[in-house]
Amino acid sequence: xxxxxxxxxxxxxxxxxxxxxxxxxxxxxxxxxxxxxxxxxxxxxxxxxxxxxxxxxxxxxxxxxxxxxxxxxxxxxxxxxxxxxxxxxxxxxxxxxxxxxxxxxxxxxxxxxxxxxxxxxxxxxxxxxxxxxxxxxxxxxxxxxxxxxxxxxxxxxxxxxxxxxxxxxxxxxxxxxxxxxxxxxxxxxxxxxxxxxxxxxxxxxxxxxxxxxxxxxxxxxxxxxxxxxxxxxxxxxxxxxxxxxxxxxxxxxxxxxxxxxxxxxxxxxxxxxxxxxxxxxxxxx
Amino acid sequence: xxxxxxxxxxxxxxxxxxxxxxxxxxxxxxxxxxxxxxxxxxxxxxxxxxxxxxxxxxxxxxxxxxxxxxxxxxxxxxxxxxxxxxxxxxxxxxxxxxxxxxxxxxxxxxxxxxxxxxxxxxxxxxxxxxxxxxxxxxxxxxxxxxxxxxxxxxxxxxxxxxxxxxxxxxxxxxxxxxxxxxxxxxxxxxxxxxxxxxxxxxxxxxxxxxxxxxxxxxxxxxxxxxxxxxxxxxxxxxxxxxxxxxxxxxxxxxxxxxxxxxxxxxxxxxxxxxxxxxxxxxxxxxxxxxxxxxxxxxxxxxxxxxxxxxxxxxxxxxxxxxxxxxxxxxxxxxxxxxxxxxxxxxxxxxxxxxx
Numbered sequence: 001x002x003x004x005x006x007x008x009x010x011x012x013x014x015x016x017x018x019x020x021x022x023x024x025x026x027x028x029x030x031x032x033x034x035x036x037x038x039x040x041x042x043x044x045x046x047x048x049x050x051x052x053x054x055x056x057x058x059x060x061x062x063x064x065x066x067x068x069x070x071x072x073x074x075x076x077x078x079x080x081x082x083x084x085x086x087x088x089x090x091x092x093x094x095x096x097x098x099x100x101x102x103x104x105x106x107x108x109x110x111x112x113x114x115x116x117x118x119x120x121x122x123x124x125x126x127x128x129x130x131x132x133x134x135x136x137x138x139x140x141x142x143x144x145x146x147x148x149x150x151x152x153x154x155x156x157x158x159x160x161x162x163x164x165x166x167x168x169x170x171x172x173x174x175x176x177x178x179x180x181x182x183x184x185x186x187x188x189x190x191x192x193x194x195x196x197x198x199x200x201x202x203x204x205x206x207x208x209x210x211x212x213x214x215x216x217x218x219x220x221x222x223x224x225x226x227x228x229x230x231x232x233x234x235x236x237x238x239x240x241x242x243x244x245x246x247x248x249x250x251x252x253x254x255x256x257x258x259x260x261x262x263x264x265x266x267x268x269x270x271x272x273x274x275x276x277x278x279x280x281x282x283x284x285x
Numbered sequence: 286x287x288x289x290x291x292x293x294x295x296x297x298x299x300x301x302x303x304x305x306x307x308x309x310x311x312x313x314x315x316x317x318x319x320x321x322x323x324x325x326x327x328x329x330x331x332x333x334x335x336x337x338x339x340x341x342x343x344x345x346x347x348x349x350x351x352x353x354x355x356x357x358x359x360x361x362x363x364x365x366x367x368x369x370x371x372x373x374x375x376x377x378x379x380x381x382x383x384x385x386x387x388x389x390x391x392x393x394x395x396x397x398x399x400x401x402x403x404x405x406x407x408x409x410x411x412x413x414x415x416x417x418x419x420x421x422x423x424x425x426x427x428x429x430x431x432x433x434x435x436x437x438x439x440x441x442x443x444x445x446x447x448x449x450x451x452x453x454x455x456x457x458x459x460x461x462x463x464x465x466x467x468x469x470x471x472x473x474x475x476x477x478x479x480x481x482x483x484x485x486x487x488x489x490x491x492x493x494x495x496x497x498x499x500x501x502x503x504x505x506x507x508x509x510x511x512x513x514x515x516x517x518x519x520x521x522x523x524x525x526x527x528x529x530x531x532x533x534x535x536x537x538x539x540x541x542x543x544x545x546x547x548x549x550x551x552x553x554x555x556x557x558x559x560x561x562x563x564x565x566x567x568x569x570x571x572x573x574x575x576x577x578x579x580x581x582x583x584x585x586x587x588x589x590x591x592x593x594x595x596x597x598x599x600x601x602x603x604x605x606x607x608x609x610x611x612x613x614x615x616x617x618x619x620x621x622x623x624x625x626x627x628x629x630x631x632x633x634x635x636x637x638x639x640x
Binding site: 172173174175176177185 | 411433435436437438
């Protein structure tokens, strides 16, 4: 059951970037859209959710062999709502203003689908430490996403950042961005930007992987197979294209086919495959 | 224009390959009209011209400045977007010009000169081009831009009196010094009173309002021109305007219901919206039954928003809402193809799906 530090780190990174709950998985959109009217609100919401997510992930992971499968969702909800009550009391006691501006969205963390999704998809199948790290990564990813959305909306829509006026005197704020439909438009643009960045970085990674593969193709068949297996094991961010179960002939033909297709198409296909492989790999740990 | 180009390139290639073929085999339709996007858009521009001239007469040259800035920025944004993304440039189909003129027509003459630029950006880049360009936007770009511009509510709701002298080129117009803000007829109607302007004044267009909406007479003349040129059909405008008139009679406060109803029809942006914006090809239904429903729906929503809404005018919101329903209207009023039985709809759809 020993877990490598490198894997934990890559898992933290996947929560922040590759599997970002807001921009990539599109989970928990209701609080995302509703609480991002100002930066302090976004930070408060994000950190509250991070706390709940980390704690519930850890506890659920501890109890994963104890909770019967049939009632697991109810069990998760009880655990999550316990932590949410704690957060709510803390916020009420120490940050009454934040409590007022977030209002009903703090108790609604209970039904935030990020938390339930991580409990169901990850914490219930993995040991405690990776689950905690997963909670921190996903929570911080959520917080960062909220802060980015809120910065855009607050600066352009109200002319302030964290309540301090930063725009020049002549600037007349675009009130539409503070309104609900402004949230949707902002989110759409940011998702597009994140997709663009991810695609670009994957293109670079892919070209690297391709060159590695070409180099390995020159070696003997056995060596090649073993190398690919290695790549599949070590790299968890999902770049590997060749399935280790297939023999070398199959991999060659696959390569030629993918060369003929558009670069984009083959990439998305491989991406999906890899994600699947990845998750399986993680659960085996 | 865009479509033409797209279809032209592959057919060129095919003709190059089979240059010596005797027959050209193409897919339907085989009967083609002379109309292009460009000719239709030019017709719309011609129909809008009288209202523009009238606006210059009533509100001064500032209205022309605003409209021109709006047109130029619309065309400019379309050009820039398509140039930057290496897409075929379609500014010569004049659709951006029409959008520009209509955005200008939707602003009050007191608007600061950056307002039309912001509106044009929203209309062209976000509403039109990001959805795929001409023919692919899901809502009317002009009206979406108008709603977007309500971010700056004071600029959008400050109206000058007719014949007040406004600087044609000043960047902003200061409210207290230069303009005495007045209420449009809609504000009075919203409070359940008859407007100060007489019905004749409203018909001719001597009243405060946004640049393009004031003259009912000239807008209707433009509508008649479009009908004669067969650019639009009568269904949407007539259904829309009559619905507003009829429902207004029944919802009129005590007093002269006919006057109230006529004022509802002529006091706001109804004619401009019904003739020029509800009839936009991309965002209106294709068959006539659906068009009638579309018009009635717009009319009902307009009256309800005017009576119950927070803002005194409801034309733009109601057209936008109905735009989103166009797909369903077209689907549910789909005529049954020749040779098919008039059975229940589910079976019909299945049959179509198979064929």
